[in-house]
Amino acid sequence: MKKEIDFLIVGQGISGSCFAWRVFKEKKTFMIIDSKNPNSSSKAALGIFNPITGRNYIKSWKYNTLYHELMNFYTFIENKLNEKIIFSKKIYRPFKNIADNNSWNSKLSSDKIYPFIDTIHDKGILTKKSGYVDVKKFLSLSKKYFKSLDRYKNDFLNTENLKFEKGYFLYNNKKFKRVIMCRGVEENDHNIFKNINLKALSGNSIKIQAKKNMKSILNNVLNVLPIHKNIFHVGSTYYNDQIDRGPIELEKKTKKKFYQKFKLVKTYFGIRPASPDRRPIIGEHKKNKGLYIFNGMGSKAVSLAPYCSKVLYEYIIEKKNIEVDLNIERFEP
Numbered sequence: 492m493k494k495e496i497d498f499l500i501v502g503q504g505i506s507g508s509c510f511a512w513r514v515f516k517e518k519k520t521f522m523i524i525d526s527k528n529p530n531s532s533s534k535a536a537l538g539i540f541n542p543i544t545g546r547n548y549i550k551s552w553k554y555n556t557l558y559h560e561l562m563n564f565y566t567f568i569e570n571k572l573n574e575k576i577i578f579s580k581k582i583y584r585p586f587k588n589i590a591d592n593n594s595w596n597s598k599l600s601s602d603k604i605y606p607f608i609d610t611i612h613d614k615g616i617l618t619k620k621s622g623y624v625d626v627k628k629f630l631s632l633s634k635k636y637f638k639s640l641d642r643y644k645n646d647f648l649n650t651e652n653l654k655f656e657k658g659y660f661l662y663n664n665k666k667f668k669r670v671i672m673c674r675g676v677e678e679n680d681h682n683i684f685k686n687i688n689l690k691a692l693s694g695n696s697i698k699i700q701a702k703k704n705m706k707s708i709l710n711n712v713l714n715v716l717p718i719h720k721n722i723f724h725v726g727s728t729y730y731n732d733q734i735d736r737g738p739i740e741l742e743k744k745t746k747k748k749f750y751q752k753f754k755l756v757k758t759y760f761g762i763r764p765a766s767p768d769r770r771p772i773i774g775e776h777k778k779n780k781g782l783y784i785f786n787g788m789g790s791k792a793v794s795l796a797p798y799c800s801k802v803l804y805e806y807i808i809e810k811k812n813i814e815v816d817l818n819i820e821r822f823e824p
């Protein structure tokens with residue numbers, strides 16, 4: 492049998508892909524496998540990264556750090572692939588009413604928000620340090636590239652077939668030093684990381700065609716992302732279950748908040764893996780040493796996964812700490 496491979500990465504959504512690129516960047520060996528779940532969250536994602544989020548428009552958690560990391564990380568990947576995958580774009584938030592306008596005026600005096608504001612005018616604000624990653628392109632090009640290196644395989648890992656022997660994992664006749672589970676919401680089916688209890692947050696997005704000229708991303712109840720001339724990716728809905736309700740809600744909102752006349756081009760459905768406290772979950776299994784989890788990215792994998800891949804990698808290789816907010820230990824008794 493051949494030499495041990497440093498990492499087996501299970502799942503090639505945004506999480507697994509980011510961890511694989513981290514390992515690649517650090518010149519370690521890896522194999523990434525994916526079962527091609529048609530409802531994986533990454534397949535429906537708009538890919539937006541946004542400094543100001545939530546109903547009350549607050550600065551996204553750790554955004555300065557995340558932004559710095561994501562720009563460096565995706566640019567590194569672009570250079571390797573010789574393709575553009577990350578796009579800086581301003582996000583336009585129209586004021587809802589006079590009260591909303593007034594509340595923004597007081598928010599803008601905060602040091603936390605101000606660095607992310609590009610322009611304020613009488614009808615709304617434009618944010619900076621925002622944009623999107625073309626997730627479909629990122630995933631398909633990463634797969635193609637890893638395949639060309641003989642490091643990608645389409646495969647479903649049945650945990651029972653993963654054996655731990657003499658300090659390494661044995662899977663499909665190959666030896667691995669470590670296994671990183673990036674299985675999204677399907678992690679719940681396996682009952683290995685017993686205490687994490689991921690919430691399944693399903694949602695839809697749609698691709699539409701409309702004769703509209705718009706340079707920025709619109710954030711007005713829904714997000715409208717201009718991707719090509721007259722083509723927009725619109726999202727998203729949120730439900731506390733795993734049921735695909737189709738595009739109706741989004742179509743209605745699109746008519747109300749964006750434009751009446753559009754043609755539906757494509758619909759997407761995915762199930763977000765969210766932790767109970769809405770922070771990522773990374774770390775090592777309490778008993779099975781060498782087995783790790785990279786999950787709980789909720790609705791923000793594009794901005795969280797590059798940073799989390801760094802934290803987990805440094806924990807494994809350099810024995811650095813994982814901060815409490817991210818560490819799986821917070822769910823362990």
Ligand SMILES: Cc1cc2nc3c(=O)[nH]c(=O)nc-3n(C[C@H](O)[C@H](O)[C@H](O)COP(=O)(O)OP(=O)(O)OC[C@H]3O[C@@H](n4cnc5c(N)ncnc54)[C@H](O)[C@@H]3O)c2cc1C
Nearest residue numbers: 502504505506526528532533537538539648675791792793
């Ligand atoms: C409608 C919608 C819009 C969104 N918009 C945004 C956005 O604008 N910005 C943003 O940052 N996030 C967005 N998100 C959230 C984002 O999609 C998720 O945070 C992210 O996709 C989670 O990625 P993941 O890799 O952890 O999980 P997943 O994408 O679910 O990937 C898990 C992968 O693991 C594979 N797998 C599972 N079990 C196994 C097994 N046993 N063996 C092999 N492979 C396995 C699956 O096939 C799948 O490919 C959106 C989500 C939805 C639903």
